Amino acid sequence: MNVNKFINSKKITSRYLILKFLDGVFIDKKTVPQTLEVLLKKKIVFEDKDIAKAERISNFIFGHLKSIDSILFSTLKKKTRISVLNILRIVLSEIVLKEAPNYALVNSAVELGKVNKKTKYFVGLINAVSKKLIQKNKNNELFLKSNLEIGFKTYLQRNYSSKIAEKIEKIYTSSNTFDLSLRNSNEIEFWKKKLNATVLPTGTLRIKKNVKISELDGFKDGKWWVQDISSSIPVKLLGNLKGMEVLDLFSAPGGKAMQLISLGAKVTCIDNSLVRIKKLEENLARMKMKTDIIKTNFYNYNSKKKFDLVLIDAPCSATGTIRKNKELQYLFPQKRLENLIKIQRDSLKFAKKFVRDDGLILYCNCSLFLSEGEDHILDFVNKNKGWYYEKLTNTNKGIDKDWFNEFGFLRIRPDHLHDQGGMDGFFAAILKKNHPDKIS
Ligand SMILES: C[S@@+](CC[C@H](N)C(=O)[O-])C[C@H]1O[C@@H](n2cnc3c(N)ncnc32)[C@H](O)[C@@H]1O
Known part of the structure; x- marks a missing residue:
């Protein structure tokens, strides 16, 4: 069975994509768009909703990696393969984000393990650790904190200030909006109402992310751009x-x-x-x-x-x-x-x-x-x-x-x-x- 058929039949398409994004960064040293491009070239196709979900959850993982890993390292008894660790990073995040019922999260983590040659011998471990994580969540032991990568944070501390680095670290994972520039700045009030937007101090409009941009009023008529x-x-x-x-x-x-x-x-x-x-x-x-x-x-x-x-x-x-x-x-x-x-x-x-x-x-x-x-x-x-x-x-x-x-x-x-x-x-x-x- 080809990859597309397998992941669709097991309903793990977006999780497969998250895993590819994580492997892309931590193994192949590729950005998320670069990984997506590689997959599309291989004719592995995804629906927009799966891409959006995969981007959202992988971004959550990159933004909370330190506490995710500290929980995983304390749950795992010894080091494991990066791809296996990446699957566990996904399960843990999805448990915390309440993305699906617990049993479904464990099942899909195991199925995800089976897709890849590198992980298929570890499905027992994936299953066991996922169940432990669910138990930890029931005991209120899974607390995730926003963090910056340490080298990057040190750069900000040295070249801006510790206070600024702390502030960026604390708030940078909470963004859930996108901005629009209006073609005609006299129409701010009109588009604010029409798009249910907030007006930022420079006249840019800010919108909640949970909408499809190309379906918004004014997109096709060229009234604004992102x-x-x-x-x-x-x-x-x-x-x-x-x-x-x-x-x-x-x-x-x-x-x-x-x-x-x-x-x-x-x-x-x-x-x-x-x-x-x-x-x-x-x-x-x-x-x-x-x-x-x-x-x-x-x-x-x-x-x-x-x-x-x-x-x-x-x-x-x-x-x-x-x-x-x-x-x-x-x-x-x-x-x-x-x-x-x-x-x-x-x-x-x-x-x-x-x-x-x-x-x-x-x-x-x-x-x-x-x-x-x-x-x-x-x-x-x-x-x-x-x-x-x-x-x-x-x-x-x-x-x-x-x-x-x-x-x-x-x-x-x-x-x-x-x-x-x-x-x-x-x-x-x-x-x-x-x-x-x-x-x-
Ligand atoms: C930061 S983006 C530009 C964004 C753009 N100014 C905007 O406001 O939408 C940088 C662009 O530089 C282009 N680029 C990179 N190297 C280039 C080169 N050597 N010559 C011409 N364009 C290049 C990239 O393709 C990319 O589109």
Whole structure:
């Protein structure tokens, strides 16, 4: 029997997917979307509801791993295979989350063990440990606490503060919302009511996650697009954009390009990923927005044209998005940095060539690492005579003064706006040529 048939017949499709996500991170060192892509390539198909459930539960596991493992290690007498441990991580989480009656959870854990060559000799152990966990739950002994991966937490403690690291650790697993940017900001009240949304200080709408985005009012008509509040703030730092010519170096899936276009800018979009450009094209078509799209590696882009603004939303460690992508902390973000830092540095060098003398560069990304943010900007102004960075302080448009750091850069963290569910971490800086007072 093929995998699809087996997991469907045993009703363990979403659990199989959770196991694949966990094995993907802890064995193959792949992110959740990368694992999903591998499975789809192998023609193992999943329904949207199974993917959503698997993402929800695996995210819960990544966000509570320390206490999950401490319970499992104290229940298991000796070390076991990672895949077996991953199955037990799933059962334990599902017991705590009350995902199904206890007997069904034990059965599906055992069936899950049978799917895989690596785990099928351990189904007896899986069965026994699952039953012990159920007993522990009845005795109120299963208490799970939100935690950050230790190396990542230490980074936050050293580079932000212990208090900030604690705060992020405490709240980052409670996010259960997504955000929308409106095409027309005059329609906030209308869409707030229509979508039963909360309005965040910058005008972004926040919605509870338990809805299907493509079925919401206004989706097909292009009245809004999905964009975390923090990702929409860099563009809000700019002045009037009407008629401005913009080069968007890393454009897909187009959140910032759509913002720029809706504010009257003419945007040239560059991206090197076919799959992501397809998404960008779908988004622009839905929004009925037109723009030039160039599929190329930015290193190969060549033109005599100069722009008023070059936007660099460079690929990065994405550590600011841990509310949604909790597995990233377990994939050695600091070790993956080298290549990303080179692309970021090169893109700044590259952008210089395409900016008009009175133009500017908006540099931003969703990393919490200073080496992907502050360090680049300080290095850039040091090495490039005449260039300076703007000290950002603008607290209009609902932007809180606490979201700027001591340099005057935008430095948003996942604990900001925590009463309303938090926001992704984001960094942004504006670089300009020819400072009037020549200070930099
Ligand atoms: C952070 S995402 C951009 C998000 C986008 N600005 C938005 O607001 O929706 C980074 C993008 O850079 C693209 N990219 C990565 N390396 C690239 C390269 N060398 N040249 C061009 N695009 C690249 C990726 O395909 C990805 O779509």
